[in-house]
Amino acid sequence: MSEWLDKIGAAPSLTALDELRVAALGKSGAITARLKSLGAMDAETRTREAPAIHAEREAVTAAIAERKAALEAAELERRLATERLDLSLPAATTPRGTIHPVAQVMDELTEIFADLGFAVAEGPEIEDEWHNFTALNMPEAHPARAMQDTFYVAPGSGSGAGGDTGRVLRTHTSPVQIRTMMAGSPPIRIIAPGRVYRSDSDATHTPMFHQIEGLVIDRAIHMGHLKWTLETFLKAFFERDDVVLRLRPSYFPFTEPSAEVDVGWSMEKGRRVVGGCEGWMEVLGSGMVHPRVIAACGLDPEEWQGFAFGTGVDRLAMLKYGMDDLRAFFDGDLRWLKHYGFGFLDVPTLSGGVGA
Numbered sequence: 001m002s003e004w005l006d007k008i009g010a011a012p013s014l015t016a017l018d019e020l021r022v023a024a025l026g027k028s029g030a031i032t033a034r035l036k037s038l039g040a041m042d043a044e045t046r047t048r049e050a051p052a053i054h055a056e057r058e059a060v061t062a063a064i065a066e067r068k069a070a071l072e073a074a075e076l077e078r079r080l081a082t083e084r085l086d087l088s089l090p091a092a093t094t095p096r097g098t099i100h101p102v103a104q105v106m107d108e109l110t111e112i113f114a115d116l117g118f119a120v121a122e123g124p125e126i127e128d129e130w131h132n133f134t135a136l137n138m139p140e141a142h143p144a145r146a147m148q149d150t151f152y153v154a155p156g157s158g159s160g161a162g163g164d165t166g167r168v169l170r171t172h173t174s175p176v177q178i179r180t181m182m183a184g185s186p187p188i189r190i191i192a193p194g195r196v197y198r199s200d201s202d203a204t205h206t207p208m209f210h211q212i213e214g215l216v217i218d219r220a221i222h223m224g225h226l227k228w229t230l231e232t233f234l235k236a237f238f239e240r241d242d243v244v245l246r247l248r249p250s251y252f253p254f255t256e257p258s259a260e261v262d263v264g265w266s267m268e269k270g271r272r273v274v275g276g277c278e279g280w281m282e283v284l285g286s287g288m289v290h291p292r293v294i295a296a297c298g299l300d301p302e303e304w305q306g307f308a309f310g311t312g313v314d315r316l317a318m319l320k321y322g323m324d325d326l327r328a329f330f331d332g333d334l335r336w337l338k339h340y341g342f343g344f345l346d347v348p349t350l351s352g353g354v355g356a
């Protein structure tokens with residue numbers, strides 16, 4: 001019996017211990033065999049032998065349990081020692097990624113408009129022609145469709161917005177106006193940031209770029225609300241009180257009247273910056289939502305009106321942070337990203353200044 005107890009006490013691992021358990025107490029184990037042999041004994045021998053065999057089985061069972069607990073405790077100790085983490089140590093590497101200026105500016109815009117009570121809306125980048133054109137008062141064969149160099153999606157390919165009309169890569173974020181008016185009911189106050197596509201490429205145009213759309217629909221909305229909103233937004237975005245706006249009469253099929261918005265610039269340290277008005281540059285398209293667009297969405301234009309605007313996010317980023325070639329935005333050059341990118345803790349807030 002002591003032979004078993006010695007071996008159990010010295011078992012180096014849980015596996016070794018289990019092998020011993022099987023050898024002693026398993027179906028064909030040594031102690032099991034001795035227990036079985038009791039049945040073949042005559043009553044007198046059995047009475048004499050039985051207590052010792054039972055005692056051995058109990059002692060071996062107890063010894064196994066004890067050794068098992070000890071081995072498990074040792075294993076836990078070992079793991080606690082090796083898996084120890086010193087949370088007070090500084091990070092082994094400095095973070096390398098940066099936030100792309102487009103993402104940063106989108107966050108800044110979202111923050112500014114959230115403060116004015118605007119929610120964020122989204123729509124598909126593969127859009128049907130009805131949402132991208134028809135509902136925006138550009139029926140088929142309308143010359144305005146030619147204003148935008150559209151990428152058409154071959155019939156039957158890709159996924160995205162369905163509908164029985166053809167599909168395009170959306171040429172602007174304006175279809176989100178339609179989707180928002182059809183999905184909800186006024187009053188509506190949304191911005192819709194996202195990617196748009198046009199077949200165009202030079203220093204200031206890339207086939208994919210970013211726009212942000214704004215839409216307000218309510219009762220008795222007028223151009224004054226539009227101008228105040230744009231002025232408030234541009235002053236917050238450029239973080240200057242001397243931002244001057246100029247609204248120029250223009251034409252968009254989906255707004256009437258329409259206005260293009262210029263901001264004044266002036267020279268500071270040899271660089272053109274937004275503020276003052278030594279000259280003008282165009283930053284936005286806007287206007288009062290055309291009654292036909294409101295009607296196409298199933299709303300009564302006699303009751304509901306509003307304004308909409310759209311602007312290029314990349315262009316706003318270039319103006320604010322002084323980049324001059326739009327193509328560099330999408331080259332993925334790490335040196336450019338390191339130079340113009342933002343730290344992941346530069347989260348735009350109104351209180352901290354949206355400019356990071």
Ligand code: PHE
Nearest residue numbers: 172174252285286308309310
């Ligand atoms: N969708 C227009 C464009 O891409 C911009 C715009 C939006 C104009 C909303 C007026 C109102 O050029």
